[in-house]
Structure formats: C-alpha cells, structure tokens
Amino acid sequence: MRKLLSYCSVALLLTLGPGRAAWAQGPVALNHIALYVVDLQKSADFYKNVLLLPELPEPFKDGKHVWLRIGPHSQLHIIQGNKVQDHDINTHLAFSVKDLPKFMAHLDKLHVRYGSWKGEAGQTTPRPDGIKQIYLQDPDSFWLEVNDDKF
Known part of the structure; x- marks a missing residue:
C-alpha cells in the first residue's frame, strides 16, 4: 500500500509539473494596492468623492494612511510621504x-x-x-x- 501511495504521489507531481503543486489550491488573490502620495487628504478626498470608494478602518492610526475598499476582498492603501513626480x-x-x-x-x-x-x-x-x-x-x-x- 505504501508503494502504491508513493507511486501516486510521484505521478501527481509529474502531472502537475515542477512548482505547480502549490497552485493546486488556486491562484493568488489581490489583497491591496498601495499608492505613495504627496498630500494624503487631497488624495483620500479624490478617491472617496470622485471614485466613490468607501473608507475602511486602518490599523496604523498615525495620520499617514487611508484605506479604501476597491473590491469584495481588495483594498487601496494611500500612504503619505511621496514627492511630486x-x-x-x-x-x-x-x-x-x-x-x-x-x-x-x-x-x-x-x-x-x-x-x-x-x-x-x-x-x-x-x-x-x-x-x-x-x-x-x-x-x-x-x-x-x-x-x-x-x-
């Protein structure tokens, strides 16, 4: 029985190919996108008022982050501190x-x-x-x- 299980395991790995066994559980999913911005309030207002994205609680509570919902399981994180470019x-x-x-x-x-x-x-x-x-x-x-x- 152990030999049969070993052969089945090897056959499964060969079928999936190298590195593909991890993908058997499904592809990765988008969690969040982070944008590094110059003016946090101006950017947050834009995304909330123009794109109508709802704001989410964020854990940092440091005045440098705003989190917004962009999908059922995805977020946009806006972070203060960038230079104009x-x-x-x-x-x-x-x-x-x-x-x-x-x-x-x-x-x-x-x-x-x-x-x-x-x-x-x-x-x-x-x-x-x-x-x-x-x-x-x-x-x-x-x-x-x-x-x-x-x-």
Whole structure:
C-alpha cells in the first residue's frame, strides 16, 4: 500500500509539473494596492468623492494612511510621504463601472478632467472587445482607467 501511495504521489507531481503543486489550491488573490502620495487628504478626498470608494478602518492610526475598499476582498492603501513626480499612462489602475456615461456625468459635475487614451477630452477609447474606457489622473498624477467591462 505504501508503494502504491508513493507511486501516486510521484505521478501527481509529474502531472502537475515542477512548482505547480502549490497552485493546486488556486491562484493568488489581490489583497491591496498601495499608492505613495504627496498630500494624503487631497488624495483620500479624490478617491472617496470622485471614485466613490468607501473608507475602511486602518490599523496604523498615525495620520499617514487611508484605506479604501476597491473590491469584495481588495483594498487601496494611500500612504503619505511621496514627492511630486510624473507617471506614464501605461502604468495605471483600472476600475469598472456599470454605467460609463453616468460616471462621466459624475466627473463632469465635479469638473474632473478625463478623456481617451490619446488625450481627447471627454472622449472614450473603444477596446477591440467593445469595452469603452476613459482615463483620468488623481492628485498625484497617477493614471486611472475607468471602463464599462461587465466581466
């Protein structure tokens, strides 16, 4: 019986391949994204008021952190202390909304600039799969995509 179990174990490992046995439990899941910002309050206000992200309790209680909910099991951690710098649009966070025109109207009401990938103000960019996207920047110039993906 021990020999049979040993052969089965070896066969399972060979089937999964080297290093894949750990993945049998499932892939990793996004826990949080941390953004290092210049002005904590300005950034927190932006994410709470523009993207409508709910604030969460954070354990540090040092005035340098704000935690926000970005998904059922994911968070955005905003951390005070960065210096002003530019960011490339290719590095961006992407969010989905149910109704992109309604969200665009929300941005218009708040006078938040947004546009297509090419920078055309108030315009969307269609992806090859039909999803529409807009791009905007937060107070620290981090790029954000908002799209109407229904995945």
